[in-house]
Amino acid sequence: xxxxxxxxxxxxxxxxxxxxxxxxxxxxxxxxxxxxxxxxxxxxxxxxxxxxxxxxxxxxxxxxxxxxxxxxxxxxxxxxxxxxxxxxxxxxxxxxxxxxxxxxxxxxxxxxxxxxxxxxxxxxxxxxxxxxxxxxxxxxxxxxxxxxxxxxxxxxxxxxxxxxxxxxxxxxxxxxxxxxxxxxxxxxxxxxxxxxxxxxxxxxxxxxxxxxxxxxxxxxxxxxxxxxxxxxxxxxxxx
Amino acid sequence: xxxxxxxxxxxxxxxxxxxxxxxxxxxxxxxxxxxxxxxxxxxxxxxxxxxxxxxxxxxxxxxxxxxxxxxxxxxxxxxxxxxxxxxxxxxxxxxxxxxxxxxxxxxxxxxxxxxxxxxxxxxxxxxxxxxxxxxxxxxxxxxxxxxxxxxxxxxxxxxxxxxxxxxxxxxxxxxxxxxxxxxxxxxxxx
Numbered sequence: 480x481x482x483x484x485x486x487x488x489x490x491x492x493x494x495x496x497x498x499x500x501x502x503x504x505x506x507x508x509x510x511x512x513x514x515x516x517x518x519x520x521x522x523x524x525x526x527x528x529x530x531x532x533x534x535x536x537x538x539x540x541x542x543x544x545x546x547x548x549x550x551x552x553x554x555x556x557x558x559x560x561x562x563x564x565x566x567x568x569x570x571x572x573x574x575x576x577x578x579x580x581x582x583x584x585x586x587x588x589x590x591x592x593x594x595x596x597x598x599x600x601x602x603x604x605x606x607x608x609x610x611x612x613x614x615x616x617x618x619x620x621x622x623x624x625x626x627x628x629x630x631x632x633x634x635x636x637x638x639x640x641x642x643x644x645x646x647x648x649x650x651x652x653x654x655x656x657x658x659x660x661x662x663x664x665x666x667x668x669x670x671x672x673x674x675x676x677x678x679x680x681x682x683x684x685x686x687x688x689x690x691x692x693x694x695x696x697x698x699x700x701x702x703x704x705x706x707x708x709x710x711x712x713x714x715x716x717x718x
Numbered sequence: 719x720x721x722x723x724x725x726x727x728x729x730x731x732x733x734x735x736x737x738x739x740x741x742x743x744x745x746x747x748x749x750x751x752x753x754x755x756x757x758x759x760x761x762x763x764x765x766x767x768x769x770x771x772x773x774x775x776x777x778x779x780x781x782x783x784x785x786x787x788x789x790x791x792x793x794x795x796x797x798x799x800x801x802x803x804x805x806x807x808x809x810x811x812x813x814x815x816x817x818x819x820x821x822x823x824x825x826x827x828x829x830x831x832x833x834x835x836x837x838x839x840x841x842x843x844x845x846x847x848x849x850x851x852x853x854x855x856x857x858x859x860x861x862x863x864x865x866x867x868x869x870x871x872x873x874x875x876x877x878x879x880x881x882x883x884x885x886x887x888x889x890x891x892x893x894x895x896x897x898x899x900x901x902x903x904x905x906x907x908x
Contacts, residue, residue, distance in 0.1 A: 489882075492889025493870040495798075497805040498863035500871070522790045524892045528801070528864055529794040530845050530899060532759075538750035542768055543743065546775050550739060632735055651783045653735035656728060712736065 482506065484514075491517060495524030615646040615683040629694065631713035637694055639717060645688030647681075647696075652712065655679040655698060661712070662703045665691035676703035691717055727792035735782040742779050749793050750775070753800045760804035760867045770807065774800045801864070808867040848898030856891030859884050 487510050493499050494507045511518050618624050618638045629635045634651035647663060655661065661677040667690045674686040677696070695711035722730065722744040733741035753774055757767035774796055778785070785795050849857060855877075862873045870888060874881040 489885055489889060492892050493863060493885055495892070496860070496863045496888065497802050498868065498870045498873070498888070500869055518789075522794075523896055524889075525798050526790055526794050527892050527896045527899065529791070529797050531860075531864065531895075532752055532756040532797050538746070538754040538771060539764075539768060542754070542771060543746055543750070545768075546746065546772050547739065547743070549772070549776060550742070550779055632737075651735075653732040653782050653785075654728070654787060655732060656726075 484510075488517060488520070491520050492524055495521045496528060609683075611683050611685060614644075614685070615648060618644065618646050619648075625717070627694075627715045627717060629696070629713035629715035631711060635696070635713045637688075637715065637717065639688040643687060643689040645686045645691070645717075647677075647684040647686060647694070649677065649681040649684055649696070652681060652696070658701045660699055660701045660703055662697050662699045662707065664695045664697065664707065664711075666693035666695075667691055671695075671707075673703065673705070688717065693717060728787040731778075731782050731785050731787070731792065734779060742775065745778065745792065745796075746775055749796050752793060753796050756797055757800050757804050759865050760801065761807050766807055767804075770800055770803050773803055805867040844899060844902040848895050848902065851898055852891055852894055855879075856887045856894070859887045860891050860895075863888055 490503060490507055618640050621640055624638050624640045626636055626638045632652060636648045637645060639645045657679060660679055661681055663674040663677055663686060664671050665674045675684060677684050693716050695714035697707045697709040697711050722741055730741045730745050754767055754771045757770040761767050859873055862868050863870060870884050871881055874884040
């Protein structure tokens, strides 16, 4: 940490080529979080390195089949099928062998959550001062809040606190082209109302959850639409 | 979006985020060869290289949001991941490493030149020209670090030069290359 900015800058070339040791890498990465100019320089070096790499003939035959074979299960269907909210999941007694299996599953699930947690921690570091993110984290920690994972994409969840504040954790939605936007919809009674135009790369989005029974996110042209004819990207039942 | 062969790389990644395996297949078709080529080059072992490729694309499948189109091309992103992973593998195999260091030193001493290894397409021509304008010691240091997977300290000891010199030669060399390439109008850099 004792390096000056200039000393760190000297390391950016070798850093971009992965030619630094672990300590130096850690130091640089801490610096990059707060220094857009150095980040931009690293990206430039990497683009140059990309051009040096051989675009190659084809990748080995059979390798794609191995990759395809190791992908996760088929995605959940992209329909308005709500997932069971975590808070209302039913408890059942399980025989001992099933507990073992359940424990193994739990470990797998926790593993996946740790990964998401890591992502979130990274984001938190990047925007530690964001009060919205802080409210979202608080809501997630509230035992009386309802947390719903939305079906259709990974890692998108909504949390609603008892006072009707809702937050959509949408950071894992892939960034759209600049002329596209995500839009959040809520079903209130029989009407589908727009709860907000989220932009091309939303993170945490607050919304009023009173009366909303179902949430859906669609992809629209920038600016949003009054009524959507798109299939939802993600959706889930709130109550 | 449904004709994936016409989709932009960024659109492919969006589709991957929606679990579309055909989008991952298309990304693999476009960039799998380059990723494999780089892995093969650094780890110098076909089986290990295939494992690296598999990891890189699985990672894209599992965390597509890690790719930010505003921070560079998909190929650059995938190659950076591939390079980092390859270097980890190489560094964990010290025996292989010692052998490779010897080979690289021999090639370096024999006047081995990066430009002979550069790909042979239209863009390759510009890359070769830009490389030709690079001082030999910058070229050599970049080659040993990037393709050899060596740290700059190792490169310094292999070339018998001070660490600081190697460090700044690599950075200056990359900047000079970038300058040469954007002058030649290479798309990704303009």
